[in-house]
Amino acid sequence: MRLAVIPGDGIGPEVVAEALKVLGEVVPAAEITRYDLGAARWHATGELLPESVLGELRQHDAILLGAVGDPSVPSGILERGLLLRLRFELDHHVNLRPARLYPGVRSPIADPPEIDMVVVREGTEGLYAGNGGLLRKDTPHEIATEVSINTSFGVERVVRDAFARAANRPRKHLTLVHKTNVLTHAGSLWSRVVEEVSLQHPDVTVAYQHVDAATIHLVTDPARYDVIVTDNLFGDILTDLAAAVTGGIGLAASGNLDVTRRNPSMFEPVHGSAPDIAGQGIADPTAAVLSVALMLDHLGEHEPARRIEASVAFDLATRDHASPGATYAVGDRLAALVSSNVRTG
């Protein structure tokens, strides 16, 4: 297993260290190469993602990323030039974001039901395409545009993936989230594709919700969701909210998948670089550890993936949530659980 690691900025390196500690327990032979992309490199050299580095990244089986972003860098530079560039160059069209309320974890919502959903967010189109511009900047007649681009090709592949995932889950339920009553063109394409693909999945029940209504139901009735499929921006919004409802982005993992496997997929916690707590050794590495489990799953290593997930579930059920411990201590605990499982399981 050849793994590229981009620790990145802020708490990124801190949580990645623990994720690799846990990985070491299940795949000790993983070959790891680190890439120092992020704010520091940009400050030092002006480089975001040199072609040569991108070429090297392509030679790996997967990429583990900590977090990208720093207050010293103007908004958008690292996001568009590094994180989104990776997602687009490596054709990460399926942005997979499970949201599960683990036993023992406190939800901000009162009397939460069982929540176990996965959001399949399109990753290479929509408003993230970077298509837009400024006209007459800094004049009273300035116009700024942002164009959401949705293609039959791009929508169909992510919808197919979402249906396949729904078909493999016990509830076999899929919800398309969009805003078809306002975004009538993109909404029409998304609706038609979902309808067409659903014909090949008579076992999967299909629902539709407007994005505004979906945010309501995520806090009042999250149990209704099994698989959600949605576009890039709506997926960004819904997955942060779903993470909040299931205990916070400190626990939320994600995979940026090229499901064709032509390019390495990239795994990262949903949280950002959290500059406010960086360097203190208090960030929760759980989301990064769960991202490793998603990665192993994607690489066909299902047994170690299950073992990591079970260890996280056990730790979340038993930890003192008021003081879960330092970053390294959580990592130590999870590593020990994973390795004890090796011996006993």
Place this chain on the structure above:
Amino acid sequence: MRLAVIPGDGIGPEVVAEALKVLGEVVPAAEITRYDLGAARWHATGELLPESVLGELRQHDAILLGAVGDPSVPSGILERGLLLRLRFELDHHVNLRPARLYPGVRSPIADPPEIDMVVVREGTEGLYAGNGGLLRKDTPHEIATEVSINTSFGVERVVRDAFARAANRPRKHLTLVHKTNVLTHAGSLWSRVVEEVSLQHPDVTVAYQHVDAATIHLVTDPARYDVIVTDNLFGDILTDLAAAVTGGIGLAASGNLDVTRRNPSMFEPVHGSAPDIAGQGIADPTAAVLSVALMLDHLGEHEPARRIEASVAFDLATRDHASPGATYAVGDRLAALVSSNVRTG
């Protein structure tokens, strides 16, 4: 006071009847003209908003709208052709949506803090501009676009309004919500405008949040918000979530304002036509009644507006939330409270 009323579809007519009952207690001389726009008229005549009706609407001091939308009408027809057309033709650039957790109302979030915020949503631009299209429809090469249009003119007027509102509130705090790290063009315009206008409001503190982070904080720390200013789509999403957190869209009022007063402003509950419960007489008319209070405020009738709000607050603090009563009963209760206030207050 010349008032145009569009009861609309589903529960729209039911809640509007109660709102007018309450209005009758405070402004008995209001002159009311009804317009039968909505699903039924579209089915019967194909008309959505005839020019002649639009011309008549313009002659009024304000418009009260129930709700628009019906499952028998393809998605987008009534929304784009009637509701959004009204907002755009009448230049409703400030979409005002207060979210307050009234004493006695149950929030879906555990141990909710005091919540009293107002979202100032831009109403005439962004992704709602209706700019986009389909290319190569129904082929494997189909492309659907949606263009968010943001102008210096449009952003500045809503940002100015939001700052003025913030300056008039005790906490004097304004949060810009956007996604500047991805939507860099529109984000740049919004950020620059907020920065510029803030120079004229040194008394107002300013914060920025990405829309995804804002959905997290709306459920984990909603008390941090005072005034939020944001674009049309983000405002749509955040106000449904803010309504959910403060007890549901059954209580959420909104005003679509032309703050220049060249056109009549339009007031409507945030909820939709709710076809699932229409005709049963069980819809909660509170949001429509609160929309009347917003309308009176806008028309300078502050005392009656306060009286309606106080009556709603009293009713919410004392009602049996498990069975708040039939639509007409809630209306009767609120009308009685408002009129008793007249005598005693």
